[in-house]
Amino acid sequence: MKERELNMPIDPHSPKVTHRKGFINLTTSVLALVLVLFSWHAYTLATEKKQTNAAKPTPLASAQKPAKLHPVTISVPTGAPVAFVPDPEDSSKFVAVSCTTCHATREPNTKNMTAADMDEFHQDLNMAHGQLSCLSCHNPDDYDALKKADGSLVTYPNVMQLCAQCHQGRNNDYEHGAHGGMTGYWDLSKGPRARKSCIDCHDPHAPAIAKMLPQFKPLDRFMDAPQPKAHQTQASQ
């Protein structure tokens, strides 16, 4: 009979089971009490530890960032560019003139695409920027400023807005610090950062980065033998 009882499926309505349940309840509640006490103890320990740590600087979480951050400056042009032309009164001297000085007296020619189209000025210009023409970016209404694709005016200090209208992806990278050179501080709470603008590295007329010649080579025994002589002859060619 006893054996059968043990093997019997537990009937939740039988008094024996209720008694067992009560026993389990008692054990769990005692256990829970112990657990609560223990965790409370652990908590007090942790808070004590926290209080001792409080003397040290707190971790730099986004919420705890110091309110005062040093600035990030971008080396954009301060104003419209100037051209140096021979002084009409003294041909041995050059004077700086603004773009409008000449362009105010000339009709804009929308057909001009490259330096080859020029017959008087800007013939030395290297123009290799997709299918863009001069007036894609230059503003025929005000040559001391630029214009966006929608015709709105952009001043030279805001030149990066002009680049960004086509190169949104690059601009997005730039805004998140993943494109473009910089110097200064990674931690802006400690010091400022200076960033290059688009046109510091990219010539707006021919934006592809030119090829470079490596100038510095460690005399390294790694992978292939050092070839200082070969390097010199090749560099001089």
Add this chain to the structure above:
Amino acid sequence: MTTQNKKTEPRSITLPVLGQVTRRTALKAVGATLGIAAFGKAAQPMIENFASISPEEMFQKHYKELDESERDTVLKRLETQSKEEYGVDVTIRDLPPLPGVKYGYAINLSVCNGNGECMRACHEENNHDRDSNQSYIRVLEMQQGSMDMEKGTTTFTHAVPAENKFYMPVQCQQCDNPPCVHVCPVEATWTEKDGIVVVDYNWCIGCRYCEAACPYHARRFNWQTPNVPSEQINPDQGYLSNQIRPAGVMEKCTFCLHRVRDGRLPACLEACPTGARVFGNLLDPDSEIRWVLKNKRVFLLKEDLGTQPNFFYYFDR
């Protein structure tokens, strides 16, 4: 017949001067003299080395066991040494790890063109040996379509970027599971709280196990005391980073510890003319490096080795 003669008259051969000495004893004496001379010759570098090391340097404790005043004494001593040996006033600091900071570094391989200015900046910033053009960075020229670092070459001198090539600068990856640290027999190298793997140049015995263990070939050995002209010495130095190292110890990239723990960017990043490098705090969710990790196709070099680098590579497209 001859053998019999030798057997019967072994003592007949004597040295002309030392009449009573047997041939065996004489040979022993000669051997001993030669042995002592050879030992002396072999030990000469060690003796010379000891002569050049001050007792303070010889018995300096491990970096981690130095208390604050002892550390200050060590830094003072090194500054004085620089003044005596190079005639340059240097400042050697030992900046502690910044709380809540773990450094991460990423390179955009779509942008890097292999010009190698990062190597030069490292060379100048970290007071590397001028004779060997030492640098903690190697810019590898890689065949497009391959990710096998071992097939990269470093000695290219043509204009970059070349056709069908891409360029991958490799330096210390500041691994979370660094093989170089595991193999060090004297615990002269370890990971700091901000993730930087450093070397105690005073404690290092120069066994070069770490150099062999590093799968990125990122460790360097000082074959000689770095030859740096006085006027080219970078006076802003860190004890665990760019202080002028003694000969015979290992060294490695520390993300310019003396700069980054001051909040500044590493020298290689500032020097990069293509802006391919991104540096920042991995624990700051708003940092540039975190944005790259979240938004770019990032890969780890030799990820399969389980070294868990804090150095990342990515492509734009």
